[in-house]
Structures are given as structure tokens and as C-alpha cells.
Amino acid sequence: MFTPETWFTIVCSMMIHAVIFGVGAILVLSIPALAGHAKILLPLVVVAAFAVAPFSALAVAPRMRLRSWGRRDWKRGAVISG
Template identity: 60%
Template sequence: MLKTDTWLKIISSMMINAVVFGVGAIVVLSIPALAEHAIYLIPAVVVISFVVAPILSFYVAPRMRLKYWGERRWKKGDSISG
């Protein structure tokens, strides 16, 4: 059985992968100079999203745990939530 932290990293990695791919695909397809080379850039966006997603999930997954949100830190906020 996997630990809860591992499950959170897997789930957040899948969501981050979808967002990174979506942003990359929109950038490639909406800029005419890049759209001409989309046959090469879209697979590159797929590879980049698979590489970047697990790295970013190590920063996002701990924030999904309640134990990391003590009352003092919750009131203060952080760099993401303000």
C-alpha cells in the first residue's frame, strides 16, 4: 500500500501535467511563428509536461496536507496564497 504523501504526489502530478500541457499547447498553437513548427513543438510540449509535472508536484503535494497548515501559518499565509 502506498503512503498518503505518495498518492497526493501522483494525483497532483496528473493535474499539473494537464495544466502544463494545456498552457504549452495554447502557446504553440496561438503564436503563428510557433504554429508553423507545431509538428515538432507539440511532442516537445508533451515531453516537457511529463518531466516538469513530478518536479512541481513535490512542491504542491505537501500543501494538500492539513498538518502543514498550523493556525499561525494559516493566518500568515505564504507566497502562493498571500
């Protein structure tokens, strides 16, 4: 089947897709100039989020594994987790 890393990447990709879509939908619907074109822009937001999410997940998912953090990394933190 799939390795745990692949599952983390898939699940992380779905979560990132939801966040990107939510931010894009809020921007499109809350800006009056864009709200008039929402019929075209909302599907574009879905496609853009679907295209960007897997690449973002490839950067985030490996950091979800405890073994990828060394003692020094835990003390220092990371760009992703703060």
C-alpha cells in the same frame, strides 16, 4: 501500498501536467511563428510537461495536507495558495 503523501503527489503531478501541457499547447498553436512547427513542438511540450510536473508536485502536494499547516501558517498564507 502507497502512503497518502505519495497519492497526493501522484494526483497533483497529473493535474500539474495537464495545466502545463494546456498552457504550452495554447502558446504553440496561437503564435503563428510556432504554429508552423506544431508537429515538432507539441510532442516537446508533452515531454517538457511530463518532466517538470513531478518536481512541481513535490512542492505543492505537501501543502494539500491539513496537518502541514500550523495556526500561524493559516493566518499568514503561503506562496502557493495565496
